[in-house]
Amino acid sequence: MARRDLLTHPIEWIKGKGSSSNIAVSSRIRLARNLRDFPFTHRCDEEKLLAIADKVKQVISKSDLLKNSDVIEMDSLDPLSRWILVERHLISPPFASGGPGRIAVIDPKGVISVMVNEEDHLRIQVILAGLELSEVWRIANKVEKVFEELNYAFDRDFGYLTACPTNVGTGMRASVMVHIPALEMSKQVTTLINECNRIGLTVRGTYGEGSDVLGSLYQISNQITLGLSEEELIDKVSSAVSQVVAEEERARTVMKHKLGISLDDRIWRAFGILCYSRMITSKEALELISLVKMGSDMEITPKISVEEWNNLVLGVQPNHVQVYAGKQLSPSERDVFRATFLRERLKTIVGK
Numbered sequence: 294m295a296r297r298d299l300l301t302h303p304i305e306w307i308k309g310k311g312s313s314s315n316i317a318v319s320s321r322i323r324l325a326r327n328l329r330d331f332p333f334t335h336r337c338d339e340e341k342l343l344a345i346a347d348k349v350k351q352v353i354s355k356s357d358l359l360k361n362s363d364v365i366e367m368d369s370l371d372p373l374s375r376w377i378l379v380e381r382h383l384i385s386p387p388f389a390s391g392g393p394g395r396i397a398v399i400d401p402k403g404v405i406s407v408m409v410n411e412e413d414h415l416r417i418q419v420i421l422a423g424l425e426l427s428e429v430w431r432i433a434n435k436v437e438k439v440f441e442e443l444n445y446a447f448d449r450d451f452g453y454l455t456a457c458p459t460n461v462g463t464g465m466r467a468s469v470m471v472h473i474p475a476l477e478m479s480k481q482v483t484t485l486i487n488e489c490n491r492i493g494l495t496v497r498g499t500y501g502e503g504s505d506v507l508g509s510l511y512q513i514s515n516q517i518t519l520g521l522s523e524e525e526l527i528d529k530v531s532s533a534v535s536q537v538v539a540e541e542e543r544a545r546t547v548m549k550h551k552l553g554i555s556l557d558d559r560i561w562r563a564f565g566i567l568c569y570s571r572m573i574t575s576k577e578a579l580e581l582i583s584l585v586k587m588g589s590d591m592e593i594t595p596k597i598s599v600e601e602w603n604n605l606v607l608g609v610q611p612n613h614v615q616v617y618a619g620k621q622l623s624p625s626e627r628d629v630f631r632a633t634f635l636r637e638r639l640k641t642i643v644g645k
């Protein structure tokens with residue numbers, strides 16, 4: 294796939310259709326599965342990794358659900374294109390380093406993506422907008438069935454066997470990306486993280502384990518995979534996220550009462566910088582976009598739809614900027630390009 298096509302390939306979650314999607318941006322389930330007849334990926338030589346990839350490709354070619362998907366060999370993509378897939382949440386950052394037998398399978402709607410030969414032989418991922426883990430689970434289950442003929446490594450006592458013991462059991466991580474600027478501004482995030490940890494959930498940065506939080510986007514997911522059923526884990530994450538959504542809404546109302554005009558001023562200043570700056574880093578842009586989105590939700594600044602917001606968030610990421618520009622840019626040229634991109638996009642949004 295050409296780089297430009299990677300940017301125009303549909304991705305369902307960007308559209309923002311789904312419950313509470315102004316705060317619960319996207320729901321994701323990933324299932325880790327391994328093939329019984331092969332060692333875990335870190336113990337496989339190149340020949341075995343390629344054999345796994347071949348088996349997966351054969352199954353895909355026969356599957357009604359997946360046969361029209363793009364099957365992308367990581368090593369056939371240049372690094373920039375790989376990072377576009379990461380920024381769009383279709384593959385994980387470690388997978389972008391490529392390697393033999395590493396393929397990404399992406400369905401035409403951009404709902405399903407499967408990483409082959411990541412930490413596990415198969416990492417099945419489904420993402421939809423909003424707090425929609427049950428629907429995501431329904432789809433993930435169907436994808437899981439497609440690959441079942443490859444004979445999953447499964448133990449009657451432990452469940453699905455995975456390369457990292459923390460995933461043994463269901464092999465499932467159910468996560469929801471939440472946009473919580475008001476909880477951040479009112480310094481309630483540490484309490485939220487502690488509360489989540491206490492009930493067996495974990496809070497991660499925007500791009501998963503070990504990544505930074507960008508533009509107040511946090512990922513809440515199950516920590517344990519053993520001892521509870523998939524449905525129980527999904528219920529646990531869903532009800533915690535519903536509470537977080539309610540707390541974020543409450544924090545916004547309290548902030549509006551407490552800060553009044555100074556909150557309006559802060560949000561309008563963010564809006565002004567996005568509309569008029571001539572150079573801007575991705576970090577600053579994401580922080581300001583986050584404030585302006587909250588301002589739009591609170592009817593302080595002009596309406597920005599969830600889809601427009603998601604496109605702004607993706608569009609300011611370093612690799613997206615590079616591809617939009619169509620040529621290699623230095624970091625400061627990127628900042629100039631990003632500022633121009635934002636001015637133009639916001640003009641269109643405000644002019645609607």
Ligand SMILES: Nc1ncnc2c1ncn2[C@@H]1O[C@H](COP(=O)(O)OP(=O)(O)OP(=O)(O)O)[C@@H](O)[C@H]1O
Pocket residue numbers: 319320321323379382384385386412420460466468469470497499500501502512
């Ligand atoms: N709710 C979500 N919406 C969109 N993208 C998500 C969501 N949750 C996770 N991701 C993306 O999935 C990728 C992997 O995230 P993370 O490392 O947390 O999960 P994992 O690979 O399932 O976990 P593990 O650490 O157990 O291997 C990241 O790029 C992250 O952006």
